[in-house]
Amino acid sequence: xxxxxxxxxxxxxxxWIDTRLPVITMMQKEYGVFPTPRNFNYLWNFGxxxxxxxxxxxxSGILLAMHYTPEKTMxxxxxxxxxxxxxxxxxxxxxxxxxxxxxxxxxYIHIFRGLYYGSYKAPRELLWMLGVVIMxxxxxxxxxxxxxxxxxxxxxxxxxxxxxxxAFPLVGEHxxxxxxxxxxxxxxxxxxxxxxxxxxxxVLIGVIFLHVAALxxxxxNNPLGIDPKGPQDTLPFHPYYTIKDSVGICVFLIVYAAVVxxxxxxxxxxxxxxxxxPLATPAEIVPEWYFLPxxxxxxxxxxxxxxxxxxxGSIIVLFVLPWLDTxxxxxxxxxxxxxxxxxxxxxxxxxxxxxGAHRPExxxxxxxxxxxxxxxxxxxxxxxxxxxxxxxxxxxxSISRAVLRGGGGGPLPGGAxxxxxEKV
Amino acid sequence: xxxxxxxxxxxxxxxxxxxxxxxxxxxxxEEEIVLPKQNWSFSGPFGTFDxxxxxxxFQVYNEVCSNCHSLKxxxxxxxxxxxxxxxxxxxxxxxxxxxxxxxxxxxxxxxxLPSDHFRSPYPNDKAARAALNGALPPxxxxxxxxxxxxxxxxxxxxTGYGEPPADMKMGDGMNYNKYFPGHQIAMPQPLQDDQVxxxxxxxxxxxxxxxxxxxxxxxxxNPEMEQRKRMGVKxxxxxxxxxxxxxxxxxxxxxxxx
Numbered sequence: 001x002x003x004x005x006x007x008x009x010x011x012x013x014x015x016w017i018d019t020r021l022p023v024i025t026m027m028q029k030e031y032g033v034f035p036t037p038r039n040f041n042y043l044w045n046f047g048x049x050x051x052x053x054x055x056x057x058x059x060s061g062i063l064l065a066m067h068y069t070p071e072k073t074m075x076x077x078x079x080x081x082x083x084x085x086x087x088x089x090x091x092x093x094x095x096x097x098x099x100x101x102x103x104x105x106x107x108y109i110h111i112f113r114g115l116y117y118g119s120y121k122a123p124r125e126l127l128w129m130l131g132v133v134i135m136x137x138x139x140x141x142x143x144x145x146x147x148x149x150x151x152x153x154x155x156x157x158x159x160x161x162x163x164x165x166x167a168f169p170l171v172g173e174h175x176x177x178x179x180x181x182x183x184x185x186x187x188x189x190x191x192x193x194x195x196x197x198x199x200x201x202x203v204l205i206g207v208i209f210l211h212v213a214a215l216x217x218x219x220x221n222n223p224l225g226i227d228p229k230g231p232q233d234t235l236p237f238h239p240y241y242t243i244k245d246s247v248g249i250c251v252f253l254i255v256y257a258a259v260v261x262x263x264x265x266x267x268x269x270x271x272x273x274x275x276x277x278p279l280a281t282p283a284e285i286v287p288e289w290y291f292l293p294x295x296x297x298x299x300x301x302x303x304x305x306x307x308x309x310x311x312x313g314s315i316i317v318l319f320v321l322p323w324l325d326t327x328x329x330x331x332x333x334x335x336x337x338x339x340x341x342x343x344x345x346x347x348x349x350x351x352x353x354x355x356g357a358h359r360p361e362x363x364x365x366x367x368x369x370x371x372x373x374x375x376x377x378x379x380x381x382x383x384x385x386x387x388x389x390x391x392x393x394x395x396x397x398s399i400s401r402a403v404l405r406g407g408g409g410g411p412l413p414g415g416a417x418x419x420x421x422e423k424v
Numbered sequence: 425x426x427x428x429x430x431x432x433x434x435x436x437x438x439x440x441x442x443x444x445x446x447x448x449x450x451x452x453x454e455e456e457i458v459l460p461k462q463n464w465s466f467s468g469p470f471g472t473f474d475x476x477x478x479x480x481x482f483q484v485y486n487e488v489c490s491n492c493h494s495l496k497x498x499x500x501x502x503x504x505x506x507x508x509x510x511x512x513x514x515x516x517x518x519x520x521x522x523x524x525x526x527x528x529x530x531x532x533x534x535x536x537l538p539s540d541h542f543r544s545p546y547p548n549d550k551a552a553r554a555a556l557n558g559a560l561p562p563x564x565x566x567x568x569x570x571x572x573x574x575x576x577x578x579x580x581x582x583t584g585y586g587e588p589p590a591d592m593k594m595g596d597g598m599n600y601n602k603y604f605p606g607h608q609i610a611m612p613q614p615l616q617d618d619q620v621x622x623x624x625x626x627x628x629x630x631x632x633x634x635x636x637x638x639x640x641x642x643x644x645x646n647p648e649m650e651q652r653k654r655m656g657v658k659x660x661x662x663x664x665x666x667x668x669x670x671x672x673x674x675x676x677x678x679x680x681x682x
Contacts, residue, residue: 038681080497080566083648090648091655235681243674250667254660261656262469265569273570274562283605 030216035234036241037222039403043117044220044241045248046110052249053103053256054208058201060096068148070194072187075150076275094264100142101267102256104290107135116342118330119221125322127214132318134207139291141200144193146288151272156285158185158193164298167305184278224402225330226395233399284359292356293349297375299360300368310372317379324379326387334393341382348374457603459576460583462635466575466642469657472650473643478506480622481640484633486516487620489564492556492611494544497565498644501538505647506640513538523547557597559610568638568645575638577603582634585613 007018007025018024067086069078082089111131114120120128143161147154162179166172181188219228228234235241259266267289271282287295294311301307317324332339348371355368396402465474482503485495500517504510517536520543526532536543546552553560562570571577580603588600588607598608615633622628643649 077497084497084502090652094652239677240681243670243677246670247667247674250663250670254663254667257656257659257663261652261659264652270570270572270574273566 030237031242032236032238034216034237035219035228035231036237037220037228037399038233038235038240039222039224039399040220040241040244041223042244042248043109043113044222045245045252046106046113048245049106049248049252050103050110051208052252053099053106054201054204057096057099057103060092060099061198061201063092064096065198068194070148070191072150072190072276075148075190079149090264091260094260098256098259098264098267100145100288101290102252102259103138104142106252107138108290111135112346114221115345116332117221117223118225118325118327118332120322121325121328121330122322124214124218124221127211127218128322129319130207130211130214132315134204134211135318136315137200137204137207141197141204142288142290144197144200147190147193148197149272150190150276152274152276152280152282153269153272153285155185155276155278156282157287158189160285161287162189164308164311167308169305186278221330222399223331223333224396224399225334226399229398286357289353289357292354293352294356296352296356296368297372300355300365300372310376314375317376321379321383325383327383327390327392328387329392329395334395335386335390336393337390338383338386341378341386345375345378348378457605459573459580459603461576462579462638464575464642465639466649469653471653473506474639475507476624476626477636477639478643479508479640480620480624480626480633481636481638481643482506482508483622484615484620484637485564485640488614488633489637490542490545492545492552492561494546494561494563495542495565495644496544496563498542499538500536500540500542502644502647506643510538557610561611564641564644566645568642575642578638578641579634581609582615582637583630 004019005022005025007015007022009015009018009024014024064082067078067082067089069075079093082093084090086092114128114131143157147158162176162185165175165179168175177183179189180186181192222228269286274282286292294314297314298307298311301310327335327338329335332342351367351371352375355364355371358364360368465471465477485493500513503513503516508516514537517538517540520536520540521533522536522540522543524532524534546555549560567578568574573580581601584602584604586600586602588594592600592607594600595608598610599612600607601609615630615637617630618628619630619633620628626632646652
């Protein structure tokens with residue numbers, strides 16, 4: 001059991017460390033030579049992108065916390081003081097606020113990539129479930145972070161969302177009082193949300209570590225959804241995917257920078273620049289854009305408890321997705337019918353997002369109900385049946401065969417990497 | 425609603441038709457107020473504040489708005505950002521007195537310094553309501569960011585006064601305004617032609633005064649704007665270069681795989 005590690009590192013100092021604590025060997029194994037399918041397209045950038053955003057969020061968040069005051073009469077002004085009086089405070093604050101939106105854009109693409117290519121299927125079920133936990137933690141963190149500037153939307157958003165728990169019979173009211181630390185959203189609420197907003201990202205790091213650890217046991221999925229059969233199907237992670245991820249990170253940073261520097265309030269509601277006022281409810285209480293689809297599901301059910309259950313259910317259903325999808329074929333490339341339903345489900349989610357942004361009147365009520373029903377129908381009925389009824393296309397023998405037939409000899413090697421399978 | 429516009433932006437490529445149809449339908453029975461769109465010196469990625477307009481705008485704020493509206497997040501020293509000189513700022517501040525505690529421990533007042541916040545016209549919200557028929561004039565520090573439409577909205581409200589339609593019942597002491605939500609605003613028309621006399625000889629029409637004060641208030645809400653945009657241009661130029669180099673390296677690394 002115990003025993004020194006036989007390190008192969010040549011540098012004597014690093015060797016000395018590695019012999020006693022083989023972290024260098026581990027990094028070499030997991031990120032250096034780690035065998036990775038050779039056919040990733042650029043959608044496989046988004047895990048790395050999420051990691052980059054998380055680092056930016058934690059760095060900017062720690063610096064912001066040094067200047068922020070979690071007290072209800074001072075919170076709003078302290079955020080504005082960061083914008084005005086702290087050196088590059090505006091960069092920290094706009095970077096952090098928009099970083100949250102970027103985080104969700106990246107993670108939602110990451111999730112839909114997983115849905116399209118069947119990345120949740122055996123043996124990656126636990127990897128997927130950890131991902132759903134990550135999404136839940138992100139949502140909790142983002143929600144509490146949005147409360148901190150203590151503007152009108154902060155305050156009323158917090159009021160609406162915490163009040164959801166009052167829908168539960170018997171214990172509901174008590175849960176809400178306990179969440180608030182009082183009988184309304186007030187200073188104790190702000191204090192604890194700040195503490196939790198600082199804590200949860202570190203919990204997030206823990207779960208992400210498990211997510212990545214699980215990934216390194218199962219290995220990555222790939223656009224074909226078939227397992228690598230040997231060294232000819234894989235490439236060492238470095239330099240092939242370190243450089244490919246770097247390209248994605250650069251492009252992503254351009255988009256991020258464009259928002260932060262030129263449209264920093266694009267994702268925000270103007271009402272949140274009005275200090276919180278418990279006596280004046282805004283005409284419309286709208287959550288941040290990344291919660292709109294869930295908000296739409298909540299409002300589409302004409303019963304409070306039912307709506308709350310459906311809203312939470314829309315995420316819970318993702319936990320059991322690996323067992324709801326009965327098809328053994330992973331990638332939608334070889335599932336012509338599933339492919340159609342995938343796009344319909346994406347459409348339903350976008351429509352739900354639009355419904356969430358509008359007052360529940362007229363056409364929006366109907367659209368909301370139809371797409372809510374469709375969202376659940378897709379996971380609970382269509383996927384289980386489709387696995388039995390659909391006739392998938394024949395799978396290629398191996399990744400390398402498919403890649404060479406698809407991309408070999410073409411005039412554009414770069415383009416071939418991006419989507420080598422389109423021609424198969 | 426920003427969220428709605430945003431979603432159209434992102435949803436459009438995927439479902440252009442449906443989104444188009446959906447957003448063409450008014451969200452509710454409420455009529456849509458179309459704000460008068462203006463060309464602002466500070467809009468666009470290279471926009472900067474028109475210094476002369478911002479300085480005239482400060483004059484409008486100082487002589488008109490500040491009688492009721494506070495600007496409490498601003499400091500007198502912020503006026504350096506619209507190119508007022510140190511002497512001018514000192515003089516502007518010194519003309520105001522701010523509350524302090526005297527050497528005898530009693531509340532008193534002293535002339536303001538550039539490091540002081542703008543003096544608020546009322547000691548608190550209740551005092552403002554008591555003096556103004558129950559209405560509370562909002563603080564103007566971040567007003568440009570706090571209203572849908574931003575500068576166009578403020579410009580619209582300042583220039584949108586008029587006679588109410590015959591069938592409209594106005595509340596007691598309320599004024600009709602084309603661009604204010606609900607069209608009834610407690611603030612009487614604040615700007616008139618020649619309300620202020622500009623030192624640079626600019627003719628002080630209502631619209632001129634409104635444009636100037638909007639420029640000033642946009643500066644006060646976003647004092648970092650010019651630095652932000654300048655930095656953004658450099659950052660993005662750098663990132664575009666870096667992307668090019670990284671992509672070239674990627675092509676080279678992958679060349680042997682294809």
